[in-house]
Amino acid sequence: MLVMIAGSSGLIGTSLIPHLRHHGHEVLRLVRREPTAPDERGWDPPAGRVQDGAMDGVQAIINLCGVGIADRRWSGARKQAIKDSRVEPTEVLASAAEEHRIPVLINASGINFYGNTGDRQVDETAPGGTGFLAEVCQDWEAATAAARGSSRVVLLRTGAVLSPAGGMLGKLRPLFKLMLGGKIGSGRQYMPWISLDDHVGAVTFLLEKTEVAGPVNLVGPQPATNAEFTQALGEALGRPTPFPVPAAALKAVMGELAEELVLTGPRAVPSVLTEHGYLFQHATIKDALVAATTT
Ligand SMILES: NC(=O)c1ccc[n+]([C@@H]2O[C@H](COP(=O)([O-])OP(=O)(O)OC[C@H]3O[C@@H](n4cnc5c(N)ncnc54)[C@H](OP(=O)(O)O)[C@@H]3O)[C@@H](O)[C@H]2O)c1
Structure with a gap:
């Protein structure tokens, strides 16, 4: 298949390209x-422009665009950039998919779509939640609307991607190595995760699985709490994790971001992937963290 990727220079794109x-x-x-x-083909998402002829022969678009969610503290301007850098490119690509009758649009989204669901397990049938990230994810998914009549649209509701190359582990690993890693707040909140190998594996699977459309939870099959994640990362790095990080301290340093991304998280399961027979390479948080810290 001829596949066009947008946002290809990031953590996921740089692994997805060789995999595809x-x-x-x-x-x-x-x-x-x-x-x-x-x-390479050129485009300018804010201007709504795609290079002439760029989509000739393209059979699938994979959209991975967006500024980093946890790269810096959220100001009003940063929140606007988080939203605009996802919604605008998605609208441009959905219109291009519709105009050029491209059969497949696979669009990034986030597992934060569901908001804070506490202990309740959620699959793809659960409704959208509340909060900034939940609303961004809902607007982001809605921005694919133009393509829905012409293309198979798949929405990748992704948990934290665990990779030796960066992302969340890139930030946590140095802290844990210095023995500053610990469970956050109560540690009972869920931390939806997926290994990078499984993320690119699942995207390739979904590209080829013509019967799947709509939302797909890209998370490992066994949800982990923050305390379980912390213990598994400490063990994978051979470092003890005796000191909990108080929620109030984290909120003081990270602000609103801490509440939405670290102190709460949905207990999400990948029902669509498992029902369609996707086999996870890393089925437990322990496996995923060992792989991500030893490669
Ligand atoms: N990694 C995770 O844990 C995770 C979890 C949930 C959801 N996701 C979503 O999955 C997608 C890919 O994730 P990733 O980890 O590969 O992200 P990433 O490393 O931050 O890369 C995202 C890419 O988006 C493009 N981009 C950056 N700023 C942009 C802007 N203002 N307008 C349009 N495009 C812009 C860049 O690619 P170009 O320079 O090539 O255009 C960048 O490399 C993102 O939408 C992310 O929100 C990721």
Whole structure:
């Protein structure tokens, strides 16, 4: 299949491209600068512009765009950038998919779609929740609307992607190595996770699985609480984790971001992936963290 990827230079895109090529797909990249390589095509999401001819022959679009959610403290301007950098590119790509009759649009979204659901287990049939990130995810998914009549639209409701290359583990690993890692708050809140290997594996699976459309939870099959995650990461790194991090201290340092991303999280399960026979490479948080800290 000829696949166009937007947001390809990030954590997921840089692993997904070789994975797709290995599986026999041809990959093009949409870049927000002058294209310089034969596999690059230009676009300007805020201007709503895609290079002429860029979508010729494209059979699937995978959209991974968006500024980092946890890269810095949330100000009003940062929250606007988090939303705009997801909704605008998605609208441009959904319109392009519709205009060029591209059969598949696979669009990033987040597991925070469900908001804070406490101990209740949620699958893809659960309604959207409340809070900034939940509302961003709902607007982000709604921005695919233009493509829904013409394309199979798949929405990747993704948990924290565990990778040796960065993301959440890139931030936590140095703290744990210094023995400053500990459960956060009560530790009972859920931390939806997926290994990077399974993320790119699942996206490739969904690209090829023509009967799947709509939301798909990209999370490991066994939900983990923050306390379980902390213990597994401490063990994987050979470091004890005796000191809990008080919720109030984290809120003072990280602000609103702490409440939405670290102190609460849905107990989400990947029902669509498991019902369609996707086999996880890393089925437990322990397996995923051992793999992500030893490779
Ligand atoms: N990693 C996770 O744990 C995780 C969890 C849940 C959801 N997701 C979502 O999955 C997607 C990919 O994740 P990732 O970890 O690969 O993210 P990432 O490393 O931050 O990469 C995102 C990519 O988005 C593009 N981008 C950055 N700023 C942009 C802007 N203002 N407008 C349009 N595009 C912009 C960039 O690609 P180009 O420079 O090539 O355009 C960047 O490399 C994101 O939408 C993210 O929110 C990720």
